[in-house]
Amino acid sequence: MLEIEIDLYSGRPNPRVTLAPATAVELSRRLAALPPSPAIGANEPGLGYRGLLVTGLPEAAELRIAAGQVTLRDPAGHASARTDPDRALEYWLIETISAAAPSKLPPELRDALIR
Amino acid sequence: MLQVTVDVFSGRPNPSWVVADEAEARSLLREFSRERPLMAAAPTQDGGLGLRGLQIEPLSDELDKDFGQAAAGYLRLGPQATGRERELAERVLASMDQGLPTAASAEALPLETPLQEFLAQQLEVGSRVSATDSSGIAAPEAEEAAAVGPAVTCMIELGAFNPGFWNNDPTTRARNNCYNYASNKRTNTFAQPGKGCGRMYTAITCAEMTRASLCDGLHRRFDCFPDSEKPRYLVALVVAPGPGFVDFHWYRKQKEGFWGHKPGGTAARNTDNSGRVIMDPSTCDRGPYTLFCGYFYTCRSQRIA
Numbered sequence: 001m002l003e004i005e006i007d008l009y010s011g012r013p014n015p016r017v018t019l020a021p022a023t024a025v026e027l028s029r030r031l032a033a034l035p036p037s038p039a040i041g042a043n044e045p046g047l048g049y050r051g052l053l054v055t056g057l058p059e060a061a062e063l064r065i066a067a068g069q070v071t072l073r074d075p076a077g078h079a080s081a082r083t084d085p086d087r088a089l090e091y092w093l094i095e096t097i098s099a100a101a102p103s104k105l106p107p108e109l110r111d112a113l114i115r
Numbered sequence: 116m117l118q119v120t121v122d123v124f125s126g127r128p129n130p131s132w133v134v135a136d137e138a139e140a141r142s143l144l145r146e147f148s149r150e151r152p153l154m155a156a157a158p159t160q161d162g163g164l165g166l167r168g169l170q171i172e173p174l175s176d177e178l179d180k181d182f183g184q185a186a187a188g189y190l191r192l193g194p195q196a197t198g199r200e201r202e203l204a205e206r207v208l209a210s211m212d213q214g215l216p217t218a219a220s221a222e223a224l225p226l227e228t229p230l231q232e233f234l235a236q237q238l239e240v241g242s243r244v245s246a247t248d249s250s251g252i253a254a255p256e257a258e259e260a261a262a263v264g265p266a267v268t269c270m271i272e273l274g275a276f277n278p279g280f281w282n283n284d285p286t287t288r289a290r291n292n293c294y295n296y297a298s299n300k301r302t303n304t305f306a307q308p309g310k311g312c313g314r315m316y317t318a319i320t321c322a323e324m325t326r327a328s329l330c331d332g333l334h335r336r337f338d339c340f341p342d343s344e345k346p347r348y349l350v351a352l353v354v355a356p357g358p359g360f361v362d363f364h365w366y367r368k369q370k371e372g373f374w375g376h377k378p379g380g381t382a383a384r385n386t387d388n389s390g391r392v393i394m395d396p397s398t399c400d401r402g403p404y405t406l407f408c409g410y411f412y413t414c415r416s417q418r419i420a
Contacts, residue, residue, distance in 0.1 A: 007379070007380075007381075008360065008362075008379075009362045009379050010292060010293045010362055010363070010364040010377075010378045010379040010404075011292055011293055011294060011307070011308075011362050011363040011364055011365070011379070012307075012319075012362050012363070013305050014379065014380070044381055044382060045388075046378050046381070046384070046386070046387065046388045046402065047355075047364060047378050047388055047401055047402035047403065047404055048355075048360070048388070048402035048403050048404075049360070050378075050381065106359070108357070108358050108359035109359040109360060110359075111359060112357075112358070112359035112360045112403075113359075
């Protein structure tokens with residue numbers, strides 16, 4: 001089951017959305033097409049939108065998509081990173097979440113994340 | 116058997132007890148033997164008044180043979196104690212419940228809950244200081260003071276910045292938010308203002324978040340708490356008003372002079388969104404949290420959930 005946590009709040013709990021299996025397949029396809037990134041980002045952003053945390057993909061125990069970079073820990077525990085040019089994967093996933101669960105990610109919030 | 120003596124009193128004999136349960140004694144000694152660098156051979160002479168340390172001593176030849184010099188010794192406490200030293204001390208103090216008083220401690224306080232609470236409080240106190248918070252003194256937060264009218268001085272507590280407590284354990288880090296951090300109360304519930312008193316906020320505005328926080332027991336700044344409400348931390352509330360992005364956030368003033376905070380399930384820190392150490396939460400880089408709602412005091416009896 002593909003679950004996305006939109007990592008953005010400090011006081012309130014972050015929104016979590018469960019997406020259809022077909023979205024998981026498409027996400028895996030897009031993920032595999034991304035070029036590797038030379039460095040794994042170490043900086044953790046503070047207040048405001050921090051990225052998307054993905055669970056439920058067979059190839060990734062942990063996956064964070066944020067600010068043009070994808071960091072991944074595979075089921076064996078190995079960490080790697082890929083580049084997300086123009087944040088295309090991140091924005092596609094935000095649009096997908098907003099369309100599938102508008103109550104969790106209403107248009108106003110979606111626009112705040114994408115701008 | 117293992118003997119524990121708490122080096123705390125000046126005039127009265129120190130409390131002391133024996134951990135008679137072999138398994139518990141071995142478990143404690145094993146833990147201490149792993150932290151050998153923290154142990155001293157004897158008490159220091161400059162420990163001062165209050166909780167100074169713990170003396171640990173195996174009372175059987177088997178334990179002495181198995182752990183001996185690797186475990187027996189003196190754990191220094193007091194204001195300079197590290198988080199790990201306090202953790203070890205808490206672990207030992209918990210053994211007091213099942214401990215048997217020693218002959219030497221016959222004149223000391225009985226090994227009852229009040230003594231244990233007193234010692235736990237002493238441990239807690241070591242990492243924080245009390246300070247005055249005056250409305251008449253120019254401070255980064257001076258404009259708040261100006262609105263109060265006649266000068267008011269409240270006593271508050273400032274805790275040492277200890278991000279490891281919130282960050283090292285993934286569960287603690289993920290399940291405690293800015294309100295937990297500001298209140299310095301780990302609940303693992305991602306605490307929400309007003310939930311503790313049964314009237315959680317119904318909108319994220321300064322007015323409604325203030326109402327919910329006061330309902331939990333907080334006071335506005337310069338509405339002083341008595342000493343019985345220690346620790347009384349100075350905290351600041353901000354709000355992200357939207358559009359779209361609507362949330363609240365808290366900061367807590369630390370002993371070192373800067374402010375600490377914990378953005379949601381991420382790491383506790385003392386820097387703002389520009390990476391600068393936070394000296395003034397009303398002017399630091401807060402990203403979308405553009406509304407500064409004001410300063411408050413937390414307190415011991417605060418309800419938080």
